[in-house]
Amino acid sequence: MFCSILWIPYSTLCFYYVSSIWSIFNRGDSAVPGAECLPLWPQVTVFEQEHFQGRCQEFTSECCNIQDCGLDNIRSIRVESGAWVGYEHHDFQGQQFILERGEYPHWDAYSGSLAYHVERLMSLRPIYCASHQSSRMTIYEMENFLGRSVEMCDDYPSLQAMGWMKPEVGSMHVQCGAFVCYQFPGYRGQQYIMECERHSGDFQHWKNWGSHCQTPQIQSIRRIHH
Amino acid sequence: MFCSILWIPYSTLCFYYVSSIWSIFNRGDSAVPGAECLPLWPQVTVFEQEHFQGRCQEFTSECCNIQDCGLDNIRSIRVESGAWVGYEHHDFQGQQFILERGEYPHWDAYSGSLAYHVERLMSLRPIYCASHQSSRMTIYEMENFLGRSVEMCDDYPSLQAMGWMKPEVGSMHVQCGAFVCYQFPGYRGQQYIMECERHSGDFQHWKNWGSHCQTPQIQSIRRIHH
Numbered sequence: 162m163f164c165s166i167l168w169i170p171y172s173t174l175c176f177y178y179v180s181s182i183w184s185i186f187n188r189g190d191s192a193v194p195g196a197e198c199l200p201l202w203p204q205v206t207v208f209e210q211e212h213f214q215g216r217c218q219e220f221t222s223e224c225c226n227i228q229d230c231g232l233d234n235i236r237s238i239r240v241e242s243g244a245w246v247g248y249e250h251h252d253f254q255g256q257q258f259i260l261e262r263g264e265y266p267h268w269d270a271y272s273g274s275l276a277y278h279v280e281r282l283m284s285l286r287p288i289y290c291a292s293h294q295s296s297r298m299t300i301y302e303m304e305n306f307l308g309r310s311v312e313m314c315d316d317y318p319s320l321q322a323m324g325w326m327k328p329e330v331g332s333m334h335v336q337c338g339a340f341v342c343y344q345f346p347g348y349r350g351q352q353y354i355m356e357c358e359r360h361s362g363d364f365q366h367w368k369n370w371g372s373h374c375q376t377p378q379i380q381s382i383r384r385i386h387h
Numbered sequence: 388m389f390c391s392i393l394w395i396p397y398s399t400l401c402f403y404y405v406s407s408i409w410s411i412f413n414r415g416d417s418a419v420p421g422a423e424c425l426p427l428w429p430q431v432t433v434f435e436q437e438h439f440q441g442r443c444q445e446f447t448s449e450c451c452n453i454q455d456c457g458l459d460n461i462r463s464i465r466v467e468s469g470a471w472v473g474y475e476h477h478d479f480q481g482q483q484f485i486l487e488r489g490e491y492p493h494w495d496a497y498s499g500s501l502a503y504h505v506e507r508l509m510s511l512r513p514i515y516c517a518s519h520q521s522s523r524m525t526i527y528e529m530e531n532f533l534g535r536s537v538e539m540c541d542d543y544p545s546l547q548a549m550g551w552m553k554p555e556v557g558s559m560h561v562q563c564g565a566f567v568c569y570q571f572p573g574y575r576g577q578q579y580i581m582e583c584e585r586h587s588g589d590f591q592h593w594k595n596w597g598s599h600c601q602t603p604q605i606q607s608i609r610r611i612h613h
Contacts, residue, residue, distance in 0.1 A: 240572075244548075262548035263572035263606045270571040316542045322470075322488035322612045341573075345496040346466075346489035348574045380489045386548045 203243025203287035205260065207235045211267045223286035226251035235282040238265040244339070244385045246354045247271065247285040249373065256373045257354050258282065259341045261386050273349050277373075288339050290358045291385040296338025298355065300382070303331035304366045316383035319346040329377040335362035339385040342370070346380045353379070429469025429513035431486065433461040437493045449512035452477035461508040464491040470565070470611045472580045473497065473511040475599065482599045483580050484508065485567045487612050499575050503599075514565050516584045517611040522564025524581065526608070529557035530592045542609035545572040555603040561588035565611040568596070572606045579605070 202221060209215035209232050218230050227235055228251070235247070240262045249255030256279070258271045265271045268280040300320075302308030308331060317323050320330075330342070335357040344350025353370040356362070364370055367377040428447060435441035435458050444456050453461055454477070461473070466488045475481030482505070484497045491497045494506040526546075528534030534557060543549050546556075556568070561583040570576025579596040582588070590596055593603040 240545075259573055261545035261572050263545050264554050265571060270575055271573065273575070316609070318609065318612050319466075319487035319489050328490050345491060346487050347485055347497065347567075349496055349499070383542070383544065386544050 203245065203289075204241040205243070205245050205285065206239045206241065207232065207282075207285070208237040208239075209233060209235070211236045213237050213239060213264075213266065220285065223284075225253065225284050227283055227285075234280075235285075236280070237267060238271070238282075239263075240265070242387075244288045244291040244387050245285055246288055247282045249279060249281050249283065251283040253284050253286065254372045255281075255283075257352050257371050259352055259354060259385060260285070273343065273345075273352055277351075288354065288356060288385060290339050290356050291387055292338035293384050293386045296335075296340060296384040298333055298335040298338075298340055298362075298382075300325070300330045300379075301332045301334075302327070306332050306334060306363075306365060313340075313382060318348060318381045318383070320380055320382065321346070328380050330379040331377060332366060333364045335364070340382055341385060342379045343381045343383075344376070344378050348381050348383060350378075350380075354385075429471065429515075430467040431469070431471055431511065432465045432467065433458065433508075433511070434463040434465075435459060435461070437462045439463050439465060439490075439492065446511065447513075449510075451479065451510050453509055453511075460506075461511075462506070463493060464497070464508075465489075466491070468613075470514045470517040470613050471511055472514055473508045475505060475507050475509065477509045479510050479512060480598045481507075481509075483578050483597050485578055485580060485611060486511070499569065499571075499578055503577075514580065514582060514611060516565050516582050517613055518564035519610050519612045522561075522566060522610040524559055524561040524564075524566055524588075524608075526551070526556045526605075527558045527560075528553070532558050532560060532589075532591060539566075539608060544574060544607045544609070546606055546608065547572070554606050556593075556605040557603060558592060559590045561590075566608055567611060568605045569607045569609075570602070570604050574607050574609060576604075576606075577602075580611075 204221050206217055206219045208217045216232055218232055238260060240260050242262060245260040247258040247260055260271060297314050299310050299312045301310045333355055335355050337357055339356040342353040342355055355364060367374050430447050432443055432445045434443045442458055444458055450456060464486060466486050468488060471486040473484040473486055486497060523540050525536050525538045527536045559581055561581050563583055565582040568579040568581055581590060593600050
């Protein structure tokens with residue numbers, strides 16, 4: 162659906178504002194500028210081959226094993242709405258890949274780790290609690306929520322540029338929304354999806370960050386967008 | 388330098404605030420909470436081997452060919468301060484890699500494109516105009532600043548989630564600060580550094596985005612941090 166009111170040359174509109182209106186239009190509600198933007202129903206289409214070729218399957222809720230849906234593997238992805246997390250193995254195990262709205266024509270469009278290069282994506286699920294506007298978490302220097310801490314409510318491509326002294330984080334508590342933590346600055350390397358609705362938002366040791374986690378190294382963190 | 392006043396358990400301090408104080412301490416000025424945070428002097432150490440091994444060289448300004456400095460290649464990087472951009476070839480040509488403060492132990496810690504996998508970084512320079520707080524740019528649907536447009540002042544891991552309808556951008560104008568544009572959502576794929584101080588901030592065609600650019604595809608954009 163095209164809505165010309167959204168596009169004003171040399172506009173000074175904030176992009177969030179545009180997005181809010183757009184989401185309202187998309188749901189067929191009346192346009193109320195400034196109204197709260199609720200997430201659309203999550204929807205993703207996955208393809209067995211790269212560049213959106215081969216057999217495909219659409220999902221609007223979690224899939225714990227794509228082989229049960231008749232696909233051998235997932236090699237390209239089109240996220241229509243919502244925020245999703247993909248996993249290397251079935252039953253939501255192994256490397257985690259954040260998938261926000263857009264086109265991912267091949268594995269390295271969503272993976273961040275060449276060091277562990279296995280082109281597999283066998284399960285996926287939507288992230289319902291993602292909230293770009295109100296996500297909030299606290300990171301701690303040591304395990305079990307000990308040591309120095311900082312509360313975070315924005316995106317941080319370099320924790321060290323923001324004052325965090327070490328390339329590691331000991332533990333984390335997500336109060337609200339969802340974040341992606343990355344091994345390297347600039348949102349690169351291994352990805353760890355941290356949600357307030359998983360483990361009550363408590364991640365007291367790097368071994369709780371995911372079955373693929375082998376180090377407490379985290380150097381960038383950002384909120385997840387619907 | 389360690390400054391205990393910065394770390395308050397269960398603090399509700401904004402991270403920017405912490406960072407501002409930290410930067411002021413680092414410069415040896417008096418601590419004035421809320422005072423403007425000027426960038427530190429840029430400083431980077433590059434290493435000929437991965438994991439910060441082999442011959443190394445420190446830079447505080449641009450280097451147009453690291454072979455002139457006695458290094459064959461750069462395979463790991465430690466950014467001490469400032470924001471930098473690395474290039475695949477000498478004289479600031481080829482793939483661009485954003486380098487913010489932190490540790491990059493190997494090539495895939497800063498590269499985003501497996502599809503074009505050449506492990507080279509031959510020149511680098513600081514980005515003086517990066518301003519996380521006040522960066523602003525306008526993206527246009529078509530070349531030469533035509534068609535629909537949106538002004539941007541934040542980070543956007545998915546342009547489509549924010550209301551942009553296509554996986555491409557026609558042209559861009561950077562009014563203030565500096566941004567990184569990425570080929571895929573979630574800050575992945577080819578990187579294009581866009582600065583207000585280059586080409587007067589005007590990037591009227593994708594052929595102006597960098598010598599490595601072969602497509603107008605851009606699906607995520609973020610500000611650059613010092």
